[in-house]
Amino acid sequence: MISSVLPTYSRAPLSFVSGAGSWLTEADGRRFLDLGAGIAVNALGHAHPKLVEALTKQAGQLWHTSNLYEIPQQQALADRLVEHTFADTVFFTNSGTEACELAVKMARKYFYDKDQPERVEIITFDGSFHGRSAAGIAAAGSEKMTKGFGPLLGGFVHLPFGDHEALTAAITDKTCAIMVEPVQGEGGIRPLPDACLKGLRDLCDEHGILMILDEVQCGVGRTGKLFAHEWAGVTPDIMMVAKGIGGGFPLGAVLATENAASGMTAGTHGSTYGGNPLGCAVGCEVMDIVSDPAFLAEVNRKASLLRQKLEGLVANHPDVFESVRGTGLMLGLKCKVAPMDVVNAGYGQEVITVPAADNVVRLLPPLTITDDEIAQAVTRLDAAAATLSSS
């Protein structure tokens, strides 16, 4: 008999009942060190006092009014995002994949309004992930996500990751945008080298097409900059954000330049819940904390500490791990065993990690993780790996 929860996930037999900082407490009382952060969502850890305060204060005042009216918390969060990024304007969603939907619509509408309605194609890359909506799965294009769900939304051109010649050849007078994650998350923590991101920007400028960055996973301080593209010194035209921005509250956003957003006039897009007072009150706190240069400097310092210790872990277990990759606190352990075996062994040592494609285990700890917790994390991962070592 089918379970009352639609069985689209194979879940670990763990139920967490409370969280504090980098720690989660299981129903049986065991405390787990959380290096997954709800898949890069709990950027400030669990039950951060500032976020709890912002949410409970707002919950006592007003939950929802709809976008038929002004929403001061939404305005405040949009102002912060505009102040700290390339963007001139922001639309709020409730998830990453909804941000993908709008990014696609925005890019197409831009050219439609410029009397180039034939420019609808968006170039995307193998191993990418843009969510599970109709546009999201069509954009990523992998068989795993699309099989059985046809007909798929058309207009996506899928290219191999990092093949410059294929890219240049794929740009035609039908191309409207290139959509890419600066660091692939689900794809197995694959950073796009800065030079490639710059090259993509140049290509977009040369052909007059829009650059859409998906920073749903790598954004909001995860790589040690507020947004990952800042490392390359380029800016997109459109950017998708979600996960970390809500610190655990479902919140997403599309950020855009005034030019790229020019087609999105009143009535062209909407959301009942997007930008609701609860999510935006929390989002403002997240932004205030994460956009502080001192906070980002700490992320970078702790990221090098973790990375250095992980290099040691890999060296200690050459039969389990191949290498460390990634950037900031978005790190991956490339495995020689099934990544799920490493994740399961981690559960045995009360440490949480997240599997990804390309034989990688992801480490996406809260950005607030302490030095002591980093040391404990690696000790636990070491014990987990020891249970898998053949030697």
Ligand SMILES: *Cc1c(COP(=O)(O)O)cnc(C)c1O
């Ligand atoms: C998680 C993710 C999405 C989808 O976000 P949802 O909130 O699950 O819809 C899109 N893009 C990237 C890069 C992601 O990591």
